[in-house]
Amino acid sequence: MSPDGGRTIPARFLLAAGACLGLALASGAWGIVLSARAGDGTDLTPFVRLRPIHVTFATAWIFLAATGAIYGFLPAGLAPGGGRLARAQFWLLVASGAGALVSYAGGVFSGREYVDFPWPVSVAVWLAGVCFLVNLARAAARAPRPWPVHLWMWLTGATLFLYTFAEAHAWMLPGVFGSVVGDLTVQWKSYGSFVGSWNMLVYGTAACLGARLRGQDGERSGKAFSLYWLGLANLMFGYAHHTYHVPQASWIRWMSFGMSMTEWGILLSLLWDWTASRDPGRAPGPADAIPRAFLSAASFWVACNLLLALLISIPTVHWFTHGTQVTVAHAMGSTVGINTMILLAAGLRWMLERVEAGRSVRIHLRAGFWAVNVSLALFWTALILSGGIRGVGTIREGWSFHEMLDHQRPLLRIAAQAGGGLALSLLVLASQWCVLAVRARRAAPEGASA
Amino acid sequence: MTSSGGGARWEVWNLAVLAALGCAFCAASLLAYRDPSAAAPGARLSEAGVRGKRSWHARNCVACHQIYGLGGYLGPDLTDAVERLGEPSVAWVLRNGRGGMPRLGLPETEIADLVVYLREVAGTGTYPPRSWPPGWWSNPPVGAPAVGEAGP
Numbered sequence: 387m388s389p390d391g392g393r394t395i396p397a398r399f400l401l402a403a404g405a406c407l408g409l410a411l412a413s414g415a416w417g418i419v420l421s422a423r424a425g426d427g428t429d430l431t432p433f434v435r436l437r438p439i440h441v442t443f444a445t446a447w448i449f450l451a452a453t454g455a456i457y458g459f460l461p462a463g464l465a466p467g468g469g470r471l472a473r474a475q476f477w478l479l480v481a482s483g484a485g486a487l488v489s490y491a492g493g494v495f496s497g498r499e500y501v502d503f504p505w506p507v508s509v510a511v512w513l514a515g516v517c518f519l520v521n522l523a524r525a526a527a528r529a530p531r532p533w534p535v536h537l538w539m540w541l542t543g544a545t546l547f548l549y550t551f552a553e554a555h556a557w558m559l560p561g562v563f564g565s566v567v568g569d570l571t572v573q574w575k576s577y578g579s580f581v582g583s584w585n586m587l588v589y590g591t592a593a594c595l596g597a598r599l600r601g602q603d604g605e606r607s608g609k610a611f612s613l614y615w616l617g618l619a620n621l622m623f624g625y626a627h628h629t630y631h632v633p634q635a636s637w638i639r640w641m642s643f644g645m646s647m648t649e650w651g652i653l654l655s656l657l658w659d660w661t662a663s664r665d666p667g668r669a670p671g672p673a674d675a676i677p678r679a680f681l682s683a684a685s686f687w688v689a690c691n692l693l694l695a696l697l698i699s700i701p702t703v704h705w706f707t708h709g710t711q712v713t714v715a716h717a718m719g720s721t722v723g724i725n726t727m728i729l730l731a732a733g734l735r736w737m738l739e740r741v742e743a744g745r746s747v748r749i750h751l752r753a754g755f756w757a758v759n760v761s762l763a764l765f766w767t768a769l770i771l772s773g774g775i776r777g778v779g780t781i782r783e784g785w786s787f788h789e790m791l792d793h794q795r796p797l798l799r800i801a802a803q804a805g806g807g808l809a810l811s812l813l814v815l816a817s818q819w820c821v822l823a824v825r826a827r828r829a830a831p832e833g834a835s836a
Numbered sequence: 837m838t839s840s841g842g843g844a845r846w847e848v849w850n851l852a853v854l855a856a857l858g859c860a861f862c863a864a865s866l867l868a869y870r871d872p873s874a875a876a877p878g879a880r881l882s883e884a885g886v887r888g889k890r891s892w893h894a895r896n897c898v899a900c901h902q903i904y905g906l907g908g909y910l911g912p913d914l915t916d917a918v919e920r921l922g923e924p925s926v927a928w929v930l931r932n933g934r935g936g937m938p939r940l941g942l943p944e945t946e947i948a949d950l951v952v953y954l955r956e957v958a959g960t961g962t963y964p965p966r967s968w969p970p971g972w973w974s975n976p977p978v979g980a981p982a983v984g985e986a987g988p
Contacts, residue, residue, distance in 0.1 A: 423936075424910045430900060430936035433910055437899040497893025499907060532847045542854075563889065564881050566960050567978050568874025570904060575868055611846045615853050622861040632904050633879075633961040633975035635871045641864070705970035709905025709913060709963075782968050787912035788935070 393740070395464070395472045397827035399454030400733050402480065403447050404820040407726075408813060410444040413437075415809035422802035425791035435490050438502035442486050445500070445584075448725050450479065452587040453518060455732035456540055459594050461603060465524035475517035482510035500577055501554050512551055519544040534604020535614050536594040542618060543586025550580040571626075571634045578625025582617070585725070589617065592728045595735060596681065599674055609655070616652060620645055627699040631708060639701075646699035653692045656685070673738035676751055680731035683759055687723025691716060694770070706777030711794075711801070715769035722762055722808070730815060737822040740829045750818045757811030764804035772797035876979030881956050888953025891946050900937070904963045911937060915963035918955045927951050 417436040424430060457464070457472060464472065486503040489495070495502050522544050526537055553576035556562045562569050597604050626634070626642035694716050698707045707713065734751070743751070772794045779785040779793055873879060881889060892898070900911040907913075918926055930947045933939040942950075961975035 421910060425935060428936055429938050430910050431938050433908070434896050434899045437908060438896070495894065495896040497896050497898060499898050502896065502899075538850060564886055565874045565879050566881065566903075566957050567876075567879040568871065570906065571868060571871060571874060574906065575865070606846060608846060611850055615850075615857070618854075618857055622857060623864060628906070629904070631961075631963050631965070631974050632906075633978045634873050635868075635977050636973065638868055638871065639973055701972045702970045705965060705974065709902055711909065714909065780964050781966060781970070784966065 393829065394827055395469060395476075396454045396458035396736060397823050398473075398476055399450050399457060400737070401820055401823040401827070402476070403450035403454060403729075403733070404816050404823060406443045406446040406450060406483065407816045407819075410440050410447055411809040411812050411816070413440040413443070415806055418802045418805035418809075422795070422798045424798075425788055425795070434495075435493070438490050438495060439487070441500055442490075442503065443483070444721060446479070446483060448584055448588065448721070448729065451729035451733055452584065452591055455591045455595075455729065455736060456522070456587065458736040459591070459598070459732070460525045461530065461537075462525065462528040464521060465528055468521045468524060471517045471521045475514045475521070478510045478514035478517065482507045482514065485510065498554070498557065498573070500580075501551075505555065505558065508551070508555060512548065515544065515548050515551065519548060532606060534594070534597065534606050535610040536590040536597070536604060538611075539586045539590030539593065539614055539617075543583045543590065546579060546583040546586070546621065550576050550583055554580060567632060567634055570629060570632045571638070574628045574632075575625045578628055579621050582621025582624075586617070586621070588725045588728050591732045592681065592684065595677060595728075595732045598735070599678060599681075613652060613655065616648060620649060624649075624699075627704070630701050630704050643699065643701060646696070649692060649696060653689065653696065656689055656692070660685075660689075673735055676738065676743075676748075676755075677731040677735040679755055680727045680734070683755070684724050684727035684731065687719060687727060687762075690766070691719040691723060694719065706781045707773060708777075710773035710776040711769040711798075712773030712777070715766050715773065718769070719762070719766045722758070722812070723766070726812070730819070733819060734822065737819075737826040741822060741825040743822065747818050747821065750814055754811050754814040754818070758808060758815065761804050761808035761811055765801055765808050768797050768801035768804055772801060871977075873977035873979055876977075878959050879978040882952065884949050884952040885956040886953075888946075888949035888951070891942075891950050892953060895940065903957055904961070913963060914954055914957070915961070916958045918951065919958045919962075923951050923955065926954060 413436045417433060417440055420428065420430055420433050420436070453475075482503075485507040489504050489507065490502070494504055496504055501508065519541075522540055526533065526541060529537060553572065556572045556576070557569050562572055593605050593610065624642050624645040626638045627646045630639055630643075694712075697703050698712060698716065775793050775797065776790050779790050785793070897914075898907040900908040902908065902913040903915050905913060905915075927947050929937070930940070930942055930950055960978050963974065965971070965974035967974075
């Protein structure tokens with residue numbers, strides 16, 4: 387690991403990620419309570435601020451945790467000067483987070499669904515992305531060849547983040563802003579690929595961690611690269627499964643439908659891996675048990691959410707699941723069940739390689755792990771059922787919005803309670819994460835990374 | 837540490853696949869940006885519609901409402917609200933609030949612009965689809981001849 391902040395920099399990003407997760411959970415918990423009370427006369431004004439806070443800081447958790455894990459797992463560490471660049475990236479992101487929070491509190495929004503902060507904040511975020519890509523590229527140049535698949539995924543994700551994040555601001559061009567259809571088409575083209583770019587970072591981290599748990603430095607098989615290409619193709623061309631109903635050119639919709647259906651291959655590959663025995667590699671070390679548990683949970687949720695995503699990408703099913711809580715279930719199931727589980731596995735592994743967890747921390751991590759997964763299962767199921775009621779009721783029965791809410795309310799209340807449990811259990815995990823990150827930052831200098 | 841797989845062989849394939857995907861992505865992106873349905877007369881906003889859309893953004897309406905099913909879930913989808921309820925009813929709700937939506941104290945000019953914006957959105961298509969059994973694409977591209985809701 388580079389002597390240039392090799393311990394401090396990953397810990398810094400992981401600690402900031404934990405703080406963002408806490409903020410996302412608090413705003414999300416309050417938001418889900420309001421959701422359950424929609425239609426009964428409760429003033430829903432706070433939701434105008436809560437939703438962007440939740441979305442921004444949930445996304446920040448993913449990016450910061452992935453960045454911390456990637457910096458921690460770089461095979462040859464950072465290049466000379468990389469520490470300065472990483473610190474610049476960090477402080478740009480802190481400034482952008484503070485800027486976003488201040489603007490939301492002041493009621494200043496861009497009004498865009500997932501990038502709701504004003505454009506000066508976006509500039510800071512984009513520049514932080516440039517720092518990250520430069521650091522990654524310089525670190526990759528020092529890594530032994532041939533590169534494992536996770537290095538390719540990280541570089542691809544960091545590069546495409548810069549493009550798709552900029553593309554998400556195309557609405558600022560008058561020609562795009564003035565077209566209802568053009569704006570929605572480009573907006574969701576950018577959002578679909580933007581999510582894919584952070585998935586490249588997260589799934590690359592999972593591939594790296596999986597190899598390390600087997601005592602290897604990386605995965606370089608044909609299967610690994612084939613799955614990488616398939617994921618990348620979906621990132622580039624599968625975006626319009628969000629916008630089947632928008633009156634855009636049909637070839638865009640057909641392209642995305644066809645590309646989305648190729649992910650059946652990923653699901654089958656995952657199910658095959660579950661049934662086939664795999665060489666576990668080296669004997670598990672003391673820092674392995676907790677990451678393995680989170681990776682196993684992530685694998686389960688990949689199967690569940692991939693199956694859901696494949697079904698709702700079929701236009702006839704999408705017909706009545708779009709715009710319902712089924713979409714929320716998919717988003718939350720993926721963000722929490724897949725991305726968060728992988729990042730918890732990776733971040734905790736890095737921290738546990740450097741500090742001893744202690745009995746109290748292990749107990750809290752174990753309790754939080756089970757509470758998260760049980761709550762998420764209940765939350766996810768309740769959302770899917772309520773979304774199904776909304777879709778079928780609105781389209782087949784012709785319910786008005788308030789009739790639909792009356793039918794949904796029991797399930798939305800269950801979802802709210804499960805969501806509260808989910809937020810609490812994630813807060814337990816986030817608190818232990820922050821404790822370990824602080825300890826790891828203070829720990830004695832480590833030797834060469836395993 | 838050991839590595840797995842024939843990495844050197846796959847690196848050549850990787851570069852080739854990345855180059856091909858990159859070129860295809862650039863081409864598909866350019867074609868998507870130049871989608872004729874985006875520039876069709878029915879898809880473009882008037883000056884008042886543009887002002888209304890700016891208000892829609894400034895008030896962060898998307899936090900609670902949807903257009904074409906894209907947005908928040910606390911309030912109804914507003915794609916064809918003007919067609920279903922009529923402009924006076926939509927203006928009334930913007931002026932007085934309703935249910936969980938409070939009175940926002942909007943000036944009358946802003947209310948008028950928002951109504952124009954929603955009217956022009958409604959002119960691009962219909963959402964949610966209200967036909968049964970479910971079809972494939974619910975709206976043809978703007979400017980294309982209507983082919984009905986049952987197929988592409």
